[in-house]
Amino acid sequence: MTEAASDLLAHAIAPNTERAYHSDLRHFRDWGGVLPAPPAMICAYVGDHAGHLAVATILRRIATLSKAHSAARLPNPCQTEIVRTTLRGLKRKHRAAQKQAKPLLRDDLFLVLDRIGDGLRDRRDRALLLLGFAGGFRRSELVTLERGDMEITRQGLIATIRRSKTDQDGAGRRIGIPHGRTRHCPVVAVEAWLTVSGIDAGPLFRPITRHGHVVPEALTGDAVSALLRERLDAAGIDPKGYSGHSLRAGFATSAAQAGVSTLKIRAQTGHASDAMLARYVREGELFTGNAAGALL
Numbered sequence: 001m002t003e004a005a006s007d008l009l010a011h012a013i014a015p016n017t018e019r020a021y022h023s024d025l026r027h028f029r030d031w032g033g034v035l036p037a038p039p040a041m042i043c044a045y046v047g048d049h050a051g052h053l054a055v056a057t058i059l060r061r062i063a064t065l066s067k068a069h070s071a072a073r074l075p076n077p078c079q080t081e082i083v084r085t086t087l088r089g090l091k092r093k094h095r096a097a098q099k100q101a102k103p104l105l106r107d108d109l110f111l112v113l114d115r116i117g118d119g120l121r122d123r124r125d126r127a128l129l130l131l132g133f134a135g136g137f138r139r140s141e142l143v144t145l146e147r148g149d150m151e152i153t154r155q156g157l158i159a160t161i162r163r164s165k166t167d168q169d170g171a172g173r174r175i176g177i178p179h180g181r182t183r184h185c186p187v188v189a190v191e192a193w194l195t196v197s198g199i200d201a202g203p204l205f206r207p208i209t210r211h212g213h214v215v216p217e218a219l220t221g222d223a224v225s226a227l228l229r230e231r232l233d234a235a236g237i238d239p240k241g242y243s244g245h246s247l248r249a250g251f252a253t254s255a256a257q258a259g260v261s262t263l264k265i266r267a268q269t270g271h272a273s274d275a276m277l278a279r280y281v282r283e284g285e286l287f288t289g290n291a292a293g294a295l296l
Contacts, residue, residue: 024064035068039077043086055095062087102241103283104228104250105257109133112235113184120196121208125227127193128205130186132224132247135159135175136269139221139244145204150190155179157187161270173270249280256284 028037033045042065049058066078077083104112109129116122132142141161151158156178179187193199199206203218219227221244228246229239248269255265262274262281271277 020060021064021067024061025068027061028065033065035065035072036074037065037069037077039080039082042077042083046083046086046090050090050094055091058090059087100279101243101245101249103253103280104133104232104242104246106133106250106254108232108235108237109250110182110184111237112231115235116231120212120214123189123193123196124205124208125231126184127186127189128219128224128227129231129247130180130184130189131159131177132244133251134177134180134186136248136251136265137161137175138248139224142224142244142247143203143205143219143221147194147199147201147204150194150204152187152191157190175268175270252277252280253284256281257288 028045031045031048033041042062046058046062062078062083066076069076069078113126113129116126128142131137131145132139135141144162145159149160149162151160156176159175159177161173161175177186177190179185197206197214199214202216205219205224206217207215207219207223209215224244225242228244229242232239232242252265252269252271255268256262262277265271265280266274266277269277274281
């Protein structure tokens, strides 16, 4: 295989996905598994970890083992009926309701923003929270945004997402962020952050040292979650259950509450289907036309 072909293969999957594959295979081998694995070994692996690992984690690892066998052109034990039946039993017995990040709804976001000052870190956090909410961004999308991805226009701001969870081929997606009609405008917040930080290239959101120095590297996804919880706590809101995903969930839920169509919400968030968006819509419409409201 040529060096050029090897390079293309290396870029066929996202780095995070590649790391997850290696981690899954290492876990299987550390348990005592071997490749090729007979179906009974896969079933034993599932049984040993049922109730100890999340169902989603076990299913992901079995999917990795399936890919590993197929890639090596080995008989695939994960496609046998006994393994499929074992996985069905795993899901029926151990699957619990999926833990979801609490949505940061618009009114609570405004409470948080009202408690943020005007310092350098404050400007960064305000821009990050407002842009993350208005764009319905995943935290992974927020931390990969660069200055060159921001285009200021008369109508507002256009943010270009170069790659995301649902766009592994890097086709890109442009999201419009209009000027806000309230006291909290995402476009003004981003412009203010760019002005005080002096960022003209590279990552848009970056760590700030205790001496007030903006470092060249991008914030991590974990830093976004920690930042959000810190700001919630400062605003008197219990941060338990909130994460970096709360901005995206909060936007979708708040938009559903405001009567925005699922088509328009998906255009902003990039959800692939109404089914993927359904849990936010259900949450947002819990009190819309509620039958109890007509009785009590």
